[in-house]
Amino acid sequence: MDELTTSGGKRPKLTPLTNKALLDLPEAVSYPSYDRGRLSPGIVHIGVGNFHRAHQAWYLHRLMQAGQAHDWAIIGAGVRPADAAQRDRLLAQDCLTTLIELDPSGKSAEVTGAMIDFLPVEADNAALIRQMADPAIRIVSLTVTEGGYYLDPASGGFDASHADMQHDAANPRRPRTAFGAMIAALRLRRDSGDGPFTGLSCDNLQGNGAILRQTVVSLARHSDPELADWIDANCSFPNGMVDCIVPATGPTEIALAHSFGIKDAAPVTHENFRQWVIEDAFCAGRPPLEGAGVTITDEVHVYEAMKLRILNGGHQIIADPAEILGIATIAASMADPLIRAFLHKVVTEEIVPHVKPVPGMTPQNYLTLIDRRFSNPDIKDTTRRVAFDGSSRHPGFLVPSIRDGLTAGAPVTGLALASGLWARYCQGVREDGTMIEPNDPNWDELNRVAMQARETPAVWLEMQKIYGDLAEAKSFAGAFARWLTKINTDGVEEALRSYLS
Numbered sequence: 001m002d003e004l005t006t007s008g009g010k011r012p013k014l015t016p017l018t019n020k021a022l023l024d025l026p027e028a029v030s031y032p033s034y035d036r037g038r039l040s041p042g043i044v045h046i047g048v049g050n051f052h053r054a055h056q057a058w059y060l061h062r063l064m065q066a067g068q069a070h071d072w073a074i075i076g077a078g079v080r081p082a083d084a085a086q087r088d089r090l091l092a093q094d095c096l097t098t099l100i101e102l103d104p105s106g107k108s109a110e111v112t113g114a115m116i117d118f119l120p121v122e123a124d125n126a127a128l129i130r131q132m133a134d135p136a137i138r139i140v141s142l143t144v145t146e147g148g149y150y151l152d153p154a155s156g157g158f159d160a161s162h163a164d165m166q167h168d169a170a171n172p173r174r175p176r177t178a179f180g181a182m183i184a185a186l187r188l189r190r191d192s193g194d195g196p197f198t199g200l201s202c203d204n205l206q207g208n209g210a211i212l213r214q215t216v217v218s219l220a221r222h223s224d225p226e227l228a229d230w231i232d233a234n235c236s237f238p239n240g241m242v243d244c245i246v247p248a249t250g251p252t253e254i255a256l257a258h259s260f261g262i263k264d265a266a267p268v269t270h271e272n273f274r275q276w277v278i279e280d281a282f283c284a285g286r287p288p289l290e291g292a293g294v295t296i297t298d299e300v301h302v303y304e305a306m307k308l309r310i311l312n313g314g315h316q317i318i319a320d321p322a323e324i325l326g327i328a329t330i331a332a333s334m335a336d337p338l339i340r341a342f343l344h345k346v347v348t349e350e351i352v353p354h355v356k357p358v359p360g361m362t363p364q365n366y367l368t369l370i371d372r373r374f375s376n377p378d379i380k381d382t383t384r385r386v387a388f389d390g391s392s393r394h395p396g397f398l399v400p401s402i403r404d405g406l407t408a409g410a411p412v413t414g415l416a417l418a419s420g421l422w423a424r425y426c427q428g429v430r431e432d433g434t435m436i437e438p439n440d441p442n443w444d445e446l447n448r449v450a451m452q453a454r455e456t457p458a459v460w461l462e463m464q465k466i467y468g469d470l471a472e473a474k475s476f477a478g479a480f481a482r483w484l485t486k487i488n489t490d491g492v493e494e495a496l497r498s499y500l501s
Helices: 050-054 056-065 083-091 126-133 163-170 178-192 208-221 225-234 251-259 300-324 330-335 337-354 363-374 383-387 390-408 413-425 443-453 474-490 492-500
Strands: 041-046 073-077 097-103 106-112 115-118 139-142 198-201 240-243 268-270 275-278
Touching: 041 056, 041 115, 041 126, 050 056, 050 097, 050 268, 056 073, 056 106, 073 083, 073 126, 083 115, 097 251, 126 178, 139 178, 163 178, 163 208, 178 208, 178 225, 198 208, 208 225, 240 300, 251 268, 275 300, 300 330, 300 337, 300 363, 300 383, 300 390, 300 413, 300 492, 330 337, 330 363, 330 383, 337 363, 337 390, 337 413, 337 492, 390 413, 390 474, 413 443, 413 474, 413 492, 474 492
Parallel strands: 041 073, 041 139, 073 115, 097 268, 139 198
Antiparallel strands: 097 106, 240 275
């Protein structure tokens, strides 16, 4: 164990996060009570970031603590070169993770152990394909971000023109993407008679299972139509909704783990709220997830609509103006009276009317819950993280509410202002003159169009891959043009005041 010295003297020794040292952890820290050496894998998860470890892996850990699901351990995987560094960090600590709950009433820590290995990160994904082809693997799950499913933004269909998809279609045995690797593994399973696995998306997409099916089956059809038919007929892709606010890890989070006496190179902080709602559509079986608090239902779309429209849409509503004003965190944004009032007015008047209630929760009460969660000062969730990839998040989380409002003949003025604030954000400079570093896979294009929109606001809405035909909706387009002009002329705060008045 290491000893940490401060100016005030020595603090308690740090316990390294390894299987051998679990019994040495401080009494206040819970840790796996199960024998991790006796776990066997049932899940491969692609994209081992903070969210997966605070969410899906936690639910599995909770089952294992109860003596269940010991044959459903997780093997981690990644398909990007950057994933190799995460692999090194986690393997060095036996794939254990410290989860730190940031409850305003008091922080707590637990060590989870549902993940037992992390595959090598390879350009051809050979190790990943071999592992997924193992019949012991019954679920392949993914967190690859909302923009990672190769969708045509205008139609929502499969984007066969993307260079990654063209590569995997031409090189099906040496794929570079998670989806190409899944297809290669399923080919081996079909040919060996080992049967299909379930593909489980854990990303914030409405109908995420249907989207995952579309990507996998469509890509397979470009190289092996018969295999595509077999996958479509035999594999299952349940839709699901996931929810937990999980900030990125940096020096502050590592120091927080130290404060609990734990030496963890990749700890995870999270809020004191989790939700997971899934369809019961698992072609090769599943863990008893309902025993860990997961909601199993055929009505996932109602839950996900509420969450994506209000929480994820709300994140975009507040993150863009906050970034322009130089406000660093979501909690600090909520402490700004203009931004908080903006969130409440837009959601209450222009989003809530088009969202159905779920058992035990009305949309308006959900907004109250979101206000509390966003305002948690212990969650150091940055506005930059939340504003990332607006070219996927705005069409995914806000544009559907705009369309609902237009269809119903209801107000969309506040949503037009939110789009104007995003356009202003993409100009790449805050009101204090500091630069906004590129924060979107399509930043160069967004920045170019945003600068053109300073003189001609309409060009922003002409990005059909984001807005479709909304440039032709006169009420929305007119409001957008007025707001963007006002933002550029008078500033963000004056625009918010005008809307709120």
